[in-house]
Amino acid sequence: MTKRIYIDPSIASSDITPESVFLNRRAFIKASSGTAASALCLSTALSSAGEPSKLIYKAAPDESLRVEQTPYDAITTYNNFYEFGTDKSDPARHADSMTTDPWTIKVGGLVDKPGELHLEDLMSGFDLEERIYRFRCVEAWSMVVPWIGFPLSALLERFAPRAEGRFVEFKTLYRRSEMRGTRSFTSVIDWPYREGLRLDEAMHPLTLMAVGLYGKTLPNQNGAPLRLVVPWKYGFKSIKSIVEINVTAEQPETSWQTLQPSEYGFYANVNPEVDHPRWSQRFERKLPSSIFKPNRVPTLPFNGYQEQVAGLYEGMDLRQFY
């Protein structure tokens, strides 16, 4: 089935990416199976033979950020993915050892229809769209990323969360043989990497499940084949390479909070007013940055998404719930 896309009339036609870009499911899966050509351009998929399954581009409301996009090279070579090492260059060097096809995501907990999603479902079962979001790491560097994905709410709705569900818990793949960082003696995380959101945060329209960036399948170092993106929170909430999702009644334990609760909170909303105990959060280094060109810019409340998300936290003391 194909769908027509909606194009915001206020956007100049020169700014619009090809009007109908269809995603070929087989080409996409083949491309994400860890071969040299793992970053397949989706528009190439359009011209290749086979069943075009989904329309992707819908002009995103965040189109104005397109001019600020961080170069592809910076997004894919400066990473945090501790399963592959703690150096920023480790994930790009070592994440190819992770097998992403086949891939299964178990969805359960307080849901009426527990079940599984497979790689094929991610590529053809959801309407994909491009979202250009600011991304801010708690370490005070930032970037602007054109993600390809679908709202997390679309995924959760299929499994029918129950009324008692108040939180969502996520887990990353933990496969020692393919993840050298998890075998390291210096590794501090209690694997698997775990994260969580309140259910209303998870259902918020800005909360994205990403399967690609820059119109290509997600490189392993950025969390292939499926990762969370919560643009108003510090980057550690945006858990990569997800294999399990559970709806829970209690607030789930998260990796960073367990490790150092005074430094990393459950909420982790980007907030220039609340410093990290070891550094200020007032400014950030926008990638690419260097000692000669630091590219230092002020940090925005909720990373610039205040208007859309501040209501989620009405009446909460954001210094206490950091």
Ligand SMILES: Nc1nc2c(c(=O)[nH]1)N[C@H]1C(S)=C(S)[C@@H](COP(=O)(O)O)O[C@H]1N2
């Ligand atoms: N499984 C897993 N997810 C993770 C991390 C990690 O180490 N392991 N690092 C987090 C942190 S601290 C950041 S800043 C972002 C980085 O995402 P990027 O490499 O795509 O920029 O991933 C987050 N998700």
Ligand SMILES: [Mo]
């Ligand atoms: Mo981070």
